[in-house]
Amino acid sequence: MNREQRLEAMAAADAAAIVALADDVLETFEVEVTRGPSVGLLMVRVEEPADRLPFNFTEVTVAEAEVAAGVHRGYAMVMGKSMEHALAAAVLDAAVAAEHPLTGRIDEFLDAAVAGDERRWAARWAEVAPTRVQFEDVT
């Protein structure tokens, strides 16, 4: 899992669970908070399909944090206003970058977060899949 995939997984993870894991990591890992944690607005852009023209569609609330552990940095931005979620994710990002002893547990947690996200999406699709239309020709 590369750094981008890591952030995607952390953003999709349950906030309480990721905070609990970060607390465990911080027992043996010192970090300096270098950005935030703070809440702000991200302007989401959408591409109009015909002319491929980007435009500003809507703002979304985001929480953002960045930490440093020696030469290693950790960053996270998550949707919503949970600064705890963002800070915990930044801590885990730095921990993996620094090859912290709990890296294996973090990787397992993030794999599970990705799988959970996919299952939730599959469940939503399963609800609407029976509404796919099968047209019949009447002669």
Place this chain on the structure above:
Amino acid sequence: MGYSSVRGGMDAIEHAESLIAAQVTDSAHPVALPQVRDHVALLLDQVMGEGGVYDVDLGALAVKQAEGDPIEAGFLLRAYRTTLPRVGYSFPSSGRQMRILRRVSSAFRDIPGGQVLGRTRDYTQRLLDFALRDTPPQATAPSADLDALPAGAAPAEFPLVIDTLRTDGLMHEAPRRTSDEEPFDVTREPLRFPATRAARLQVLARGETGAMLSLAYAGMRGYGGAHGYIAELRYGDLPVLISHPITGGQVRIGWVPVTECYQVVGGDEGAKHEHDGSEDHVHEHDHSPDYVVSYGVVIGRNERKAISMSILDGSLKKATKSGAAIEDEEYVMYHIDSIEAMGFVEHLKLPHYVDFVASVQRTSKVRELVAAARRG
């Protein structure tokens, strides 16, 4: 009754405010925010769209505080957003990247990936369901066994229906790359006319559903404008993509639910629409009666607004104007914003005592002059 300016009223105002506060909270069955999210979802979507901020918790709070008034709730969101810093802009997301939960076409029966009705009232009878009065609370267990579902069970993507028109040579090819023109941001700069199409689309996306429906309906009834066929109406989740500040790579931090409408206006009518004139749009069919796409995209499930937006987008794109109001970008853009409109119309109920005194004095003076003239 005296026509004079006055002071005071603060006690009355404070009591009026307390009555509003009590209305929101005093009840044997107070509304909890999850109830707004789960059971008044369409209103919540409308409020977030017109408020211009996607945040389900904030939107639900605004709906509750505003007693369900969508414009008031949108106003609360717009006011709140001014307290937060802007952290940046996302990468543009495309409908091609959407996770689909509904997708229909009224132009083509057979579309790649098929038509998926999803959650819709389109085919229901509009009859009050009295059984809902006594509905007992339901457990909120998921309807599907999550563990039994294989990952990747949902289709990765649905092709855009408009690509069929492109394949058949009936529509301009898509530009090879996303336009690098910096989009105008109406939340940062005052509107200027003529507006860019990016500015128009942003204003339409934040517009008030009822106002846009009214204008679109007027256009369809013959008062100008342009509408055609809905090539595709889709609902699903659009990814929110940012640049990772350490690696510079693209990262998806979440999803925003949206409704998209791709409307095709065709043949000779379509050829009269404006194009941006860039090299990307020059092709061998430039003089053929191409179809053009009018686009609508809105937060959440709000097909009424998405379709209306596509009609208004198409009307404003017309190169040859008929003079109708809905083809006038200044008319449309200034009059579909609910917060602006509500503020201006409703300010009439606030004290205008001095203005009216002046009006009465002027009228009295005129009457005196007329009476004097009659007396000779």
